[in-house]
Amino acid sequence: MNIGIVGLGLIGGSLGLDLRSHGHQVFGVSRKEETCQRAIARGAVDDASTSLTLMKNTDVVFICTPLGVMQATVEELIPHLSEDTVLTDVGSVKGWVVEAIAPLWANFVGGHPMAGTADSGIEAALRDLFVGTPYVLTPTETTPTRATQRVEEVVRPLQVQIYHCHPHDHDRAVAWISHLPVVVSASLIAACMGETNSTILELAQALASSGFRDTSRVGGGNPELGVMMASYNRAALVRSLHSYQGALNQMITWIEQEDWATLEVALKRIQAARPQFLR
């Protein structure tokens, strides 16, 4: 097939590398000419351009831009597409994206490949980035079945695990396991920063080891990404945050009341539950 990729960053570039190796012709669009040249040089695309006219003969187009410019990008892209072209995106939030883009293009299927690294940009693109990772598709009642099938046909050879769900179910699920951890983890660092006794703060900084490193990792990540996920998935995140406040308050009450037996039962249930999130 002829595949279009708009946005040649980590995800767009990695998709291009894999899809070319599976025999597709891949055409990429980036706002920057330099990125186009690097994408060609790295073998992520067969051809690249800063102009969306390059998308005119594509069968499937992956929108791989940041969420903030996705709607505007699709509006600009549409005049260049043939009616049969299937549009999909790789955004990490799906309710908002589907509501914004489905009305603009009938053959649209929301998607979220859940792979990545700490790096970004075309230089960070990797072959086989998606092997063994979940690829969520969020067709709705109005999504043509053929459109969903076409996207599946393209991404399945990347050895992804395909999941189908409603956009809002996706957003509530990722609020729990991706977005809530960011706020929980950032609040941990913020609380530690608030220690006003400099002797204790310096000691805490000196003594922190793998437990603190792991628990604080996602909270100390990219601030722009953190704000983006919070703003585009606000409702589901706030819902998860309120549940988290409840769980935390319960834990604090047990500790304050020295109810060690109940705390131990709870920690045992928590220990037993965790592996179900790590399959």
Next chain:
Amino acid sequence: MNIGIVGLGLIGGSLGLDLRSHGHQVFGVSRKEETCQRAIARGAVDDASTSLTLMKNTDVVFICTPLGVMQATVEELIPHLSEDTVLTDVGSVKGWVVEAIAPLWANFVGGHPMAGTADSGIEAALRDLFVGTPYVLTPTETTPTRATQRVEEVVRPLQVQIYHCHPHDHDRAVAWISHLPVVVSASLIAACMGETNSTILELAQALASSGFRDTSRVGGGNPELGVMMASYNRAALVRSLHSYQGALNQMITWIEQEDWATLEVALKRIQAARPQFLR
């Protein structure tokens, strides 16, 4: 020197392996005969016994039992020691330990080697476990300087980074970086377990990846250890938990009020602060 180790688990066994390789004679005591035999076979001790009489000619004794039996162990040990013997412990909480043991033995110095693995027991003992890790000593106004110097002399060749602080400063510092993360992380798992929509819960379990894995790791750890640290370091932990509630509530307010500019400034400060805890 003649070194005694009471409690031949991960820490006691690892200390034995290293101290023997630095030329000390190491004598170990365990409640179980089988552990004594394994400690000898693994080279962690020169001799081992289930009887504390083996400690009678030691210069320094490391108490490496769980916190819950430490005071009783020291009471039982004291009649076997010569007056000059220096006692130290490896407990992860210091205020309670120092208050319990210092009145029993003048030559006592609280200690906390901050090394470990996920495993426990004599089979988990490792050579060089302490290289590059912090080793906190908590002498007080009444601790003889010579006692502290003797412990330092023994542990410094293990290539540890020695810190001195007041027992309560230690406990407040580790509350921030070791104990608060456990409660924060356990509450994350507890909150996710509370999702009542089974479609969303199963999706969350299927989609969880490295962000969830890292943030939930210490919360899904050993429940007995979790309860122990909460009970023995309750005051400092509760203090940290209340600060954490404040930081979390602040974050939730920004998200609810869609105050993205303030949230981004905060996340940038948090991102910049984290490396100071990872030196």
